[in-house]
Amino acid sequence: MEIILFLFICFFKYILTQIEVTTDFESIIKNINENSIDSTDSKTIIDSTKILMNEYPFINILKDPPEINGNKNYFQKDDIINELDKLQSNFEKNSYNYYKYYQEYLKIIRLTNDFHIGFSYDSYNSINLTETIIISPFYIRIDENKKSYLEPNYLINYLKIEEEVPNFNRILEKKNAAIKSINDKDPFVFIRNFCKDYITFKNINAKFSFTKYYLLESYFYLSDCPLNSDEFKLNIIFEDEEESIDTSMIALLDDEYENDSNNQIYEYFMNFLKKEKENKKKGILTNRKLLKNYLKSK
Numbered sequence: 433m434e435i436i437l438f439l440f441i442c443f444f445k446y447i448l449t450q451i452e453v454t455t456d457f458e459s460i461i462k463n464i465n466e467n468s469i470d471s472t473d474s475k476t477i478i479d480s481t482k483i484l485m486n487e488y489p490f491i492n493i494l495k496d497p498p499e500i501n502g503n504k505n506y507f508q509k510d511d512i513i514n515e516l517d518k519l520q521s522n523f524e525k526n527s528y529n530y531y532k533y534y535q536e537y538l539k540i541i542r543l544t545n546d547f548h549i550g551f552s553y554d555s556y557n558s559i560n561l562t563e564t565i566i567i568s569p570f571y572i573r574i575d576e577n578k579k580s581y582l583e584p585n586y587l588i589n590y591l592k593i594e595e596e597v598p599n600f601n602r603i604l605e606k607k608n609a610a611i612k613s614i615n616d617k618d619p620f621v622f623i624r625n626f627c628k629d630y631i632t633f634k635n636i637n638a639k640f641s642f643t644k645y646y647l648l649e650s651y652f653y654l655s656d657c658p659l660n661s662d663e664f665k666l667n668i669i670f671e672d673e674e675e676s677i678d679t680s681m682i683a684l685l686d687d688e689y690e691n692d693s694n695n696q697i698y699e700y701f702m703n704f705l706k707k708e709k710e711n712k713k714k715g716i717l718t719n720r721k722l723l724k725n726y727l728k729s730k
Contacts, residue, residue, distance in 0.1 A: 453596045455680040457661035460654070464560050467530040471523060474533065478520045481541075481551075485512050494544065510543040534561065535658050538630055545634040564654040565684040566664070569597045571649040572611065572619050580611040580619035582668065587651065588682070598679045610671040623648070627657040654683070 454460070485491055497507035519536055522528070528536065541549060569588055573581045584603050594600045614622040623643050624636070633639040647657060664681040 452685040453593050454683050454685060455596070455598060455664070457664045457680075457683065460560060460564065460683060460685065461531050461661055464531045465529045469528075469530050469533055471527075474520055474523045477537070478516050482513055482516055485516070488512075488544070488549070490544070490546070512540060512543060515540045515543065531561075531658065534655075538658065542630050542632055545632055547632050549632075560685065561655040561658065562653065565651050566654055566657070567651045567682050567684070568648045569600055569666075569679050569682065570603050570668075572614075572623065572644065573608075574619075574644075578620075582606050582609050582611055582670075585649070593682065597682055599677050600679070602677050603679065606668075606670065606677065611668060612671045612673065613669045615665075615667050616669075627659065630657050 491512060494510045494512060497509060500506035519533075519540060522536075523533065541551065567585060567587055569585055571583050571585055573583045575581070582603065584600070584607055588594055588597055588600060597603075611619050613619070617625065620640075624640055626643050627647060628639065628643075631639050631642055633642055646652070664683075666679050666681065668677045668679070670676070
């Protein structure tokens with residue numbers, strides 16, 4: 433296992449020679465918006481999605497869920513077809529840019545709360561969405577008394593990109609410090625709200641665990657969590673209130689590397705992610721979790 437994790441880290445170190453490391457999410461989104469989408473494109477996407485969603489076996493249950501103990505509002509009612517129609521109507525009125533359109537479309541798909549529902553890209557050049565890796569500079573450790581503490585993300589150290597992360601040295605200095613708030617929210621609220629519109633879980637506890645362990649303690653793709661640029665900025669206030677830290681998530685950008693299908697390290701990483709998805713379906717401890725434990729031990 434350590435050999436696999438070592439190779440994984442070598443992969444990340446290798447691609448850092450091929451890619452740009454940045455916290456300028458405004459520029460990232462601006463670049464994405466160079467892709468164009470018009471009303472005809474949108475209608476094609478919406479009409480195709482409606483055809484597929486009408487074959488989805490739970491489409492009517494989502495629209496009209498069963499009552500529980502006489503409570504008609506126990507389950508959220510989601511009319512997917514109607515939401516798709518509203519997206520097309522809003523697009524025709526407001527002409528969303530590419531990134532905004534993607535955000536709104538993904539929110540509708542995620543209303544199914546079904547991991548088996550997804551979509552892929554065909555005619556759109558969306559590489560900066562699908563291949564941009566996002567890493568948080570820290571994660572939140574919660575003790576048995578439900579107190580929250582700051583922990584540096586060890587992936588930042590191992591990739592030797594500390595200088596790219598705003599105030600990462602202060603994050604290291606404040607390791608194990610009790611956190612009062614993140615972006616003016618209680619740490620539990622911050623975790624619950626982070627990327628909440630794009631997470632495919634109905635159970636709030638499952639959403640919380642997914643956000644904490646999968647998004648904030650490891651890495652994720654911009655296509656999975658397309659937040660607005662300011663939402664990647666982070667302000668941490670500690671319980672002693674003596675100081676706060678302003679920092680940001682970091683993005684790893686690549687325009688050409690993914691096209692190199694002959695690269696052995698690239699092939700290895702694809703197999704790594706494939707195995708990770710298989711383990712997740714089986715409920716096995718994921719490679720992301722193993723990676724975090726391995727980095728922490730070094």
